[in-house]
Amino acid sequence: MQQEVILAMLAKEPTHGYELRARLRLALGPVGEELNAGQVYVTLTRLEKAGLVASETTPGVSERPDRKVYGLTPEGQQRVAAWLTEVSWPKPDLTEFHLKLTAAFAARLADPIAIIDAQRRELLRRLRDAQRAALTEPDVSDAALLLEGIVLRLQADLRWLEACERTWTTRRNTR
Amino acid sequence: MTPLLSARAVRKTYGRGVALVRAVDEVDLDVATGETVAIMGPSGCGKSTLLHLLGGLDRPDSGQITLAGKQVSRLGERGLARMRRSAVGFVFQAFHLMDELTAVENVELPALLAGRPPRAARRRALELLDRTGLADRARFLPSALSGGQRQRVAVARALANEPLIVLADEPTGNLDSAATLDVLRLFDGLHDAGQTLVIVTHDSRIAATADRLITMRDGAFVDETRLTGGTAGSLGKLAGLES
Numbered sequence: 001m002q003q004e005v006i007l008a009m010l011a012k013e014p015t016h017g018y019e020l021r022a023r024l025r026l027a028l029g030p031v032g033e034e035l036n037a038g039q040v041y042v043t044l045t046r047l048e049k050a051g052l053v054a055s056e057t058t059p060g061v062s063e064r065p066d067r068k069v070y071g072l073t074p075e076g077q078q079r080v081a082a083w084l085t086e087v088s089w090p091k092p093d094l095t096e097f098h099l100k101l102t103a104a105f106a107a108r109l110a111d112p113i114a115i116i117d118a119q120r121r122e123l124l125r126r127l128r129d130a131q132r133a134a135l136t137e138p139d140v141s142d143a144a145l146l147l148e149g150i151v152l153r154l155q156a157d158l159r160w161l162e163a164c165e166r167t168w169t170t171r172r173n174t175r
Numbered sequence: 176m177t178p179l180l181s182a183r184a185v186r187k188t189y190g191r192g193v194a195l196v197r198a199v200d201e202v203d204l205d206v207a208t209g210e211t212v213a214i215m216g217p218s219g220c221g222k223s224t225l226l227h228l229l230g231g232l233d234r235p236d237s238g239q240i241t242l243a244g245k246q247v248s249r250l251g252e253r254g255l256a257r258m259r260r261s262a263v264g265f266v267f268q269a270f271h272l273m274d275e276l277t278a279v280e281n282v283e284l285p286a287l288l289a290g291r292p293p294r295a296a297r298r299r300a301l302e303l304l305d306r307t308g309l310a311d312r313a314r315f316l317p318s319a320l321s322g323g324q325r326q327r328v329a330v331a332r333a334l335a336n337e338p339l340i341v342l343a344d345e346p347t348g349n350l351d352s353a354a355t356l357d358v359l360r361l362f363d364g365l366h367d368a369g370q371t372l373v374i375v376t377h378d379s380r381i382a383a384t385a386d387r388l389i390t391m392r393d394g395a396f397v398d399e400t401r402l403t404g405g406t407a408g409s410l411g412k413l414a415g416l417e418s
Contacts, residue, residue, distance in 0.1 A: 090415055091418045117390065121400040126384040126413055128402045133410055135360055150413050151380070158379045162217075 004083040006043045007052060007072065011080050013072030014056075017041055029143020030133040031150075044070055052076035056134065092153075101168060111169040120161050127154045177244070179371055180229060185238035187224055198224040199235070200394035206340070211362070211372040213385035222375040223344050223395040224388055228254040229373065230263045230342045231255045260289050264333030265339060268345035270325045272317040278328045285335040296335075303331035307361055309375035323354025330361055335372075341365065343374045347381050359384060376404055 009023055025032050029149050048051040052075050055068045072080065097119065103109040134147035187199040198311040205210050210360050214222045227233040229240060231247050240247040242262060250258060259265075272281050279300045286296035304313050307327040317325050326346060346362070347355040355378070362384050365372060376382050383402065390398035 028411075028414075028416070031410045031416065034409055034411050035416065042323070084416065120390075121388075121398075123380065124383050124388060124400070127379060128385075130410060130413060131383050132363075135356075135363055141242045144416060147410075150410070154413075155379055166217075172289050 001022070003043055003047055003052075004079065007047060007076055008080050008083065010053065010070055010072050011077070014069050016069055017044060018068050027135055027142045028146065029141055031146055039164065047076070048133060052079055072102075092094060092157075098164075101164060105168065105171065111172070113172065116168065118160055118164050120158065123154055123158055123161070127151065127158070130154060176207065179208045179210075179243060180204070180206040180373070181239075181241045182229065183227055183239045183241075185225070185235045185240060187228060187233070187235050187291045189220075189281065197221075197394045198352075199228060201218070202394075202396060204389075204396075206250075206371060206373060208371055209369045210387065211366045211374070212387045212389065213382040214373070214375045214389045214391055215377055215379075215382050216391035218377065220391045222391050225391070226342050226344050226373065226375045231259050232265075232266060239416045243340075254409060260285060261336050262339045264336070264338035264341040265331050266326070266333050266343035266346045268348035270317070270322075270329045270349075272325055272329060272332075274317055277316055278302070278309060278320065278331075281317070281328055282331045282335055284308050285332060289336050291336075300331070303334050304328070306364075307331045308357070321354065322350050323357045326350060326354070326358055327361060330358070330365075334365075340371045341371065343372065343376075345376050346374065347376065353381060 009020055015023075017037075017040060021037060024035060024040070028035065036128075044053060044055075048055055048070075052072050054073050054075055055070045058067050058069060084158070101112040101115060102113060105112045130147055130150045134144060134151055137144040137147060182202055182204040185199055185202045186197070189196045200221070202225060204212075204225075214225065216222050224233070228235050229242075229262070229318065235248065238248075242258065245258070247255070273284070276284065279297065282303055283293075283296040283300035285292065286299060290371075292301075301310070301313060301409065302399055304310055307330055309324060309327055309331070312324060313322060314329075318329065320328065326349075330341075330346075333343075343362075347358050350358060359381060362372065362374070362381065366386075372385075374385065376380055383386055386401065386403050388400050388402055389396050
């Protein structure tokens with residue numbers, strides 16, 4: 001997970017590590033299930049070393065251990081502000097698949113349609129998983145919105161595969 | 176286990192000579208009880224024709240179709256009509272509701288045609304509308320319902336006679352994305368309740384609710400895959416969450 005995400009989640013108010021994890025879980029729903037606790041603490045430690053986060057230890061009450069409260073330093077606040085205005089968007093990685101089809105066809109190594117079919121099977125399995133998770137999520141949850149994004153992206157990829165199939169079928173038949 | 180529905184070397188052609196179209200070309204299919212099978216393919220690949228043959232709306236030129244041990248091809252017109260009414264539920268892209276009947280009247284109609292007592296038919300129809308989330312729309316005419324609601328009425332109607340199998344032809348084809356989601360939920364619920372379903376579609380979302388997906392091209396099955404059993408990646412990976 002990106003360090004800036006953890007930073008931004010501290011922007012509202014300083015908080016304990018476990019509260020931070022709870023916020024993440026709420027926003028991610030089933031998507032965040034495999035997010036491990038260690039990762040969050042490792043990131044917090046790194047951020048602290050980098051001077052973006054400062055921590056304060058609250059003394060434990062009776063049997064409870066000491067707990068660290070993490071908050072943003074002024075540098076951390078600046079980083080968050082900069083990150084929020086940055087335009088970043090993950091690149092859809094289509095080039096590799098596109099070139100795979102081109103190369104397979106040119107060298108007569110494999111049938112591009114068979115490659116497309118295999119890819120479609122995998123994407124549909126992913127769509128099934130994402131959709132099942134989306135259908136069980138209450139409409140108003142933050143995680144439902146994230147899952148919808150995953151579903152829409154997979155649909156877009158599947159539509160592109162349809163276009164690939166049309167083109168490569170024609171090319172194969174006119175070879 | 177013997178499949179609930181099976182097709183062997185089923186063929187249907189239109190036209191002749193150079194204009195001969197093999198709409199369905201020697202197709203074999205087995206559908207187990209409780210299974211959801213989706214058939215996908217470009218328009219004109221023969222998937223709707225196949226669905227019509229499976230449900231007895233049309234007869235194949237050759238090949239055999241068996242539903243619950245009965246050979247559909249051996250049935251006469253009356254036997255075929257009875258099978259369509261009692262053993263098969265149909266859902267179409269354009270809903271095909273009777274415009275002059277209310278939602279509940281549409282849903283109870285197949286039961287009345289099958290000779291069920293009117294009170295029992297009405298009770299069942301109201302139950303089904305409740306199950307499809309339309310209890311408060313029972314007295315509405317189709318014209319007063321949204322597309323998604325109309326399709327849910329059509330699904331309720333398909334279930335009126337407790338069919339062995341529901342056949343759906345492009346059930347989300349006329350729906351926007353919110354209404355599609357309602358229909359997806361409904362089909363998912365039917366699947367969980369053990370209803371056997373065959374869906375032909377080119378909507379990947381509804382296809383992804385299936386246990387098994389078949390790809391059809393030029394009248395023949397060219398690819399088949401099981402969608403259950405998990406994927407290589409996790410949801411977190413799909414969302415770009417590295418772990």
